[in-house]
Amino acid sequence: MNPITNRLKKCGIISINSFRGVEAFMMYTLKCPSCGRVFDPIGVNYLCRECGMLLEYIYEYEKIDFNFKNLKDRGIWRYEKVFPKIQKRVTLGEGKTPLKVAEDLAKKVGMKFLFLKDETLNPTNSFRDRAAALMVSQALDYGYNKIVCASNGNLGASIAAYCAKAHIYATIIVPKATHIGKLAQMFIYNAKVIEKGETLDDSLIFIEKILREGKIYNATAEHNSLTLEGQKTISFEIVEEIDVPDWVLVPMGSGGTIYSIWKGFTELKKLGIVKELPRMIGVQAEGCSPIVKAFFNEKNDKYYEKEASTQALAILVRNPANSFLALKAIRESNGLAVAVSDEEIMSAEKLLARTEGLFAEPASASTIAALSKLLNEGTLGNDERVVCLITASGLKAPxxxxxxxxxxxxxxxxxxxxxxxxxxxxxxxxxxxxxxxxxxxxxxxxxxxxxxxxxxxxxxxxxxxxxxxxxxxxxxxxxxxxxxxxxxxxxxxx
Ligand SMILES: [Zn+2]
Structure with a gap:
C-alpha cells in the first residue's frame, strides 16, 4: 500500500475504498503563509500547528494542464483542477455570477471602466456559497453528518442551505447582532442557531466548546482553508471574462476574503494563464477598521478594536483572525486599505441601487464608497479598469x-x-x-x-x-x- 494511503487509513479519517483518487494528494500540500511550514493535506485541521495561521493549499501548478478553453463544468466546479480532491459534490448551482458593466455608476463617480462582480446571484444570495459547496462536500467525503459554523450571517446561511441539500445537521453560531434576513435563511433551512457574544470574535471562541462534543466538521471561514479555495474562483471568473483588471476592491471583515481573491489571481499566474496581477484594495467601515489601522502601522500586523460599531454587520470583526493574510494580499499587490464612514456606505448603497438596480448589503456598498473617495483623492485614475466585489444581497438585511x-x-x-x-x-x-x-x-x-x-x-x-x-x-x-x-x-x- 502506498505510504499516504496507509497514513490516511491509520488516521481513520476516510474510507480508502470510497476515496478513489488518493494519489491526487500528491498534487498538493497545505502550507502556512506565515511561517512557511508545509503539512500533508490529511484530515481537517487547517490551522498551522506552529503558529495557528490558516493554512493554504499549494498545488504543483506546473503539472496541471489548465486552459479555460478546455473547461466544461459550470460554476465553481469548472475550476476543479485546482481544488483539493472532492468525491461527493454538494451543489446548488453556485458561481458563474455576472460581471456587470456598471456604465451609469461609472459616469456618476467619474470613471470609464467599472465592473461589479454580482455575488448576490448565488443560491443563497452571497459569495459564501462558493466556500460552503466545497466544505459541505468535503464533510460528506470524510463521513461527517454534523457541521458547525461560526458566522456573521452569510456563511451561516450558506452552510445551512448546503447541509439541508446534503441531509446533514448544521449548527450555526452567530453574534447577537446578526441581520434578520440571514437568520431567517438559517431557520428555513432548519439549522440549529445559537446566539453567542456581541461580535463574531465571541462566536469564534465558543466554537471550540462545540467541537469537543464529538465528530463535528468545522466549516468556519477562519478555520477552514476550503474557504479560500471556493472564493478564489471569483478571480478565475473575472479573468475568464475581462482578463486582469487594474484594481479589485473587496470588503474586509476577518480578512480572508481579500486573500482568497488574491490567491486566485496569483494561481492563474502560476498556471501561465495571466502575466499581470491586479492591485487589491481592502475596505472597512470607519467604526471598525482594525486591518486598515494595521496597514498604516507597518510594525504591527495585528490591531484589536476595543469598541467597534457599524451598520455593515458583515464586516464587524474587532479582532480579525486573517488580518495577516489580508495585509499580505494588499502589500504583495502594492494595493491599499481604506476606511469609509457608515454615512458614506449608506449613500453608496443608495447610489448603487438607483444607478445599476443592484441592492447590495451595506458591507458590499463599502467598496463603492471607497471608490468615490479614492477617485476624489486622485489615487485611482479615471481610465483604470476596476472591479468591485458585491458580496451579498441587501435583501438579507432590511x-x-x-x-x-x-x-x-x-x-x-x-x-x-x-x-x-x-x-x-x-x-x-x-x-x-x-x-x-x-x-x-x-x-x-x-x-x-x-x-x-x-x-x-x-x-x-x-x-x-x-x-x-x-x-x-x-x-x-x-x-x-x-x-x-x-x-x-x-x-x-x-
Ligand atoms: Zn505557521
Missing part, C-alpha cells in the same frame, strides 16, 4: 422592515411606527418608565397612547419591563436593538 412599511402604507399606521421608533431610540439611551417616556416624547400624544405603544412593543419582544417598587421600568431587548438598527438603516436609505 426586507422585513420594508414589508412592515408596505403594510403601513396600506393601513396607515406609519405615524405609529414613528412613535415606536422614538420609544426604541429613547430606550436605547437607557432604561426608563412610562411617564418619563411620555415627557421625552414632548407630550403631544396621550399617556394612554404611550402605554399602548409600550405594551405592543413588549408583545413583540422588542422591549421588556421590570417592576422596581411601584414603578414599571422598560428596557430594550436584543431583538429590539436589532430592529432599531435596521429601522435606522432604512431611514438612511430612503
Amino acid at each position: 426586507y422585513v422592515l420594508e414589508a412592515i412599511i408596505r403594510r403601513g402604507k396600506r393601513i396607515g399606521f406609519r405615524k405609529n411606527v414613528s412613535v415606536k421608533l422614538q420609544v426604541l431610540k429613547l430606550l436605547d439611551i437607557g432604561v426608563s418608565y412610562g411617564y418619563e417616556i411620555w415627557k421625552a416624547l414632548g407630550k403631544d400624544i396621550t399617556i394612554q397612547a404611550v402605554y399602548q405603544h409600550l405594551n405592543e412593543l413588549e408583545d413583540k419582544n422588542l422591549i421588556k419591563s421590570v417592576w422596581k417598587g411601584r414603578r414599571k421600568y422598560y428596557q430594550l431587548t436584543e431583538k429590539g436593538k436589532q430592529v432599531l438598527n435596521l429601522l435606522e438603516t432604512l431611514i438612511l436609505l430612503f
